[in-house]
Amino acid sequence: MPDRQHLNGAGWQSPATTANGARPPASRPPTPTLEEPASSASIDYTVVRQLRRRISEQLTAVLRETPNVSHEHRQAEGERIAARVVREHVDALGQAGQPVSLRQETELLDAVAADLFGLGRLQSLLDRRDIVNVHIVGCDNVRIEHIDGHISSGPPVADSDDELVSMCQVLAMRAGATERSLSASKPWLDMQLPDGSRLTVIYQVAVRPYVVIRKHTLIDVTLEDLRDKYGAIDALLYDFLTAAVDAGLNIMIAGLADAGKTTMLRGLSARIPEDEQYITLEESRELGTHRKRRWVMSLEAREGHGARAADGRPAGEVTISDMIPITLRLSVQRIIVGEVRSREIVPMLQAMSTSRGSMCTIHARNARSVIDRIIELALQHGPEMTADLARRMAAGAIDLIVYITVEDETRLGGRKHRHVSEVVEVGGMHDDRMVTTTIFGPGPDGRAVPRHLPDRLRDQLVRVGYDPRVLTGYIQLGDSNHGTWTTPLLSLTRRA
The missing domain is CATH 3.40.50.300 (P-loop containing nucleotide triphosphate hydrolases)
Incomplete structure (x- = not known):
C-alpha cells in the first residue's frame, strides 16, 4: 500500500517524512506572504478590447448570412477571424517599427480569445494548475491561494470595478441551460464555470465588487x-x-x-x-x-x-x-x-x-x-x-x-x-x-x-x-x- 497523504494546503498534498516514515524534526516554514508572481510579457488590454470589438463586428456580419449555427461553428469562425485580425495588427506594428515577438503575438491572441469566448483576464487564472482559490476585492486586488498553501497576489483582472462587474454579468448570461443573473435587483451570483470551478460574485452591497473563484482539484476521486x-x-x-x-x-x-x-x-x-x-x-x-x-x-x-x-x-x-x-x-x-x-x-x-x-x-x-x-x-x-x-x-x-x-x-x-x-x-x-x-x-x-x-x-x-x-x-x-x-x-x- 502506498504511503498515506494528508489534505494539506487548499490542495491535498503528501507530507514530508523520513525514510522510515517518522516525523522529521519540527521546523517552521516561512510565513506565507503576498507576493507578485513572475509575469509574462505585458498585454495592453485597451488593444485587446479594440481587437475584440473588431472581431465581434466581423463575426456578426459573417453569421448574419448563416443564422442558427451551432455554438461550436460560431466559436470556430470567431477563432479564425481572431487569428487574422491579430496577425494584421501585429504586421501593422512591425511596419511602424514596433516589432512583436511570436510569444507576444500568441499571448495577445490568447487574451483576445479569452475576452471573446472565455472569461477575460480570469481565464489565465483558471488555466493555471497551481491555483486552487482566487479572492478578488475590486478589479485590482487579487489574492491567489496555491496548491502548496502559499499566498501570492495577482495582476488586475479588469481596468475598473465596473468592467469587472460587466465581465461577470456576461458570464452569467453564458451560464447555459440554467438561468443566472447579476443585477441591481439581485446583486450576487453563484454559478459553475465551464471547467467546473465555482464563481461567486457580490456587488453593490459591498464597498467594491467581491469575486471568489473556487477551483476543484479533485473531481474524479474515490x-x-x-x-x-x-x-x-x-x-x-x-x-x-x-x-x-x-x-x-x-x-x-x-x-x-x-x-x-x-x-x-x-x-x-x-x-x-x-x-x-x-x-x-x-x-x-x-x-x-x-x-x-x-x-x-x-x-x-x-x-x-x-x-x-x-x-x-x-x-x-x-x-x-x-x-x-x-x-x-x-x-x-x-x-x-x-x-x-x-x-x-x-x-x-x-x-x-x-x-x-x-x-x-x-x-x-x-x-x-x-x-x-x-x-x-x-x-x-x-x-x-x-x-x-x-x-x-x-x-x-x-x-x-x-x-x-x-x-x-x-x-x-x-x-x-x-x-x-x-x-x-x-x-x-x-x-x-x-x-x-x-x-x-x-x-x-x-x-x-x-x-x-x-x-x-x-x-x-x-x-x-x-x-x-x-x-x-x-x-x-x-x-x-x-x-x-x-x-x-x-x-x-x-x-x-
Missing part, C-alpha cells in the same frame, strides 16, 4: 484515493464507509467551509455501482458525477427573474426544495444533494426517510452541533415546524453523520490538514431523546479511530459482508488507539 493518496481516511474507515454505501445507508457529511465535504461526497458516490441510476440536486453544479456516469440525473436550481408570482417568489424560480418531491416519482433509490443550507432540509429528510443510500452535505462547527444545525434550518420551513418534529424527522431519516475536520495552519507557516474525525450512528428516538452512537471518534491527533460498535445499523452492514467485530480490538485500546493511520499528522499545534 474512497481508495482518499485512503491511499490523501490521508482523509484510514483502512478501518475505508472498509466501514464502503460497507455503508453498499448497505444503502443514508449519510450526512458535515464540516466547516473548505473542509472537503464535496470531495468526500464524490468519493462516496464513486462507490455506487455504475449501472445504478440516481439523482443529484445542487444549487450550482459542483459534483460532476453526471459527466462520468451514464445514468445519473443532474438537476440544478434555477433563479427567478422579473415580477414576483402570487406566492411572493420571483417568477420562474425553481429551488432544491421544489425539486425533491418530484424526484421521488422518478423510481430511484438514492438522492444526493450537494449542500443543504436552508429550508430544503425538510423535504431532504422526507426523501431520506423513504429512500436508501441518499447523501448530502451540511455546514456545522462540530459533529455534536449537526443535529442543532438541522433543527435550525428546519425551523425556516414554516410555522408548522417545531424543534421536536425536526429532531424526530432527522432521527428517522439519517443513518450516519460523517464529520470532516479541517485544521488550517497556514497562518503559522504550516498547511491545511483535512481528515474524517468522527462517524456517528443515528439510532432513532428513545423517551423523546435522539439516540446516537459514536462509532469513530477523535484519536490522540484528532483523526477518527474506533470507539464503539454499531448498534442499529449492525445487521445492515453484516448483510453486505462487513464484520463490525474488526473494530473490537481497537476499541479496547482506549486512548492509546491510533487506528490504522500509517503516517503521522504533521501538525504544528498537535503533538501526538
